Amino acid sequence: MYIIGGFECNTNLELALYELEELGFREEDIFIVEMKHPRNSERLINSIHSSDGKSLMDSITAWGVVVGTLGIIYGSQLLIGPIATGLLGLVVGAMIGFLTDLKVNKNKKKKRSNIDVLLIIHCKTEEREEKIKKILQKFLVVTIGVHK
Known part of the structure; x- marks a missing residue:
C-alpha cells in the first residue's frame, strides 16, 4: 500500500x-x-467555452447603461441634447465599469494550492x-x- x-x-x-x-x-x-504550479494567462474577456470567474463585460455593461440612461435623462436640459449626452454617458460609464473591475480583480488573490x-x-x-x-x-x- x-x-x-x-x-x-x-x-x-x-x-x-x-x-x-x-x-x-x-x-x-x-x-x-x-x-509545479503552472501560470495561466489571464484574459480580459471570457468566451463561451472557458471562464475564469472574472467577467469584465458585466460591470462595463451595467455602468454603461446606468450612466448612459442618466445622460439621456439629464441631457435634455443641456445644449448638446439627450442623444449626445447619452452616448457620452455610455462611454464614461463603460470606463468606470472597466476601471472598477480592474481594481476589484487586482485585489482578489488567486487561490493557489498549498x-x-x-x-x-x-x-x-x-x-x-x-x-x-x-x-x-x-x-x-x-x-x-x-x-x-
Missing part, C-alpha cells in the same frame, strides 16, 4: 523524512515529487500505516491519502 502526503515546502517535510528514516524506511520506499511536495511512502502492514499517518500529522501535512 502507498501513503501519500502533501506538504508545503518547509522544514517540516525534512523532519518528517528524518523520522521516517529513523522508523526504518529505506530510501527505495520513499518517493518525493515536487509539484501543496508544493508530494511524499509517497510504500508500506506493507496496517500498523506501519498508522505510524506513518501519525508522523505526517505531527509535521503538519496538508493532505493525506492511502492507496491500497
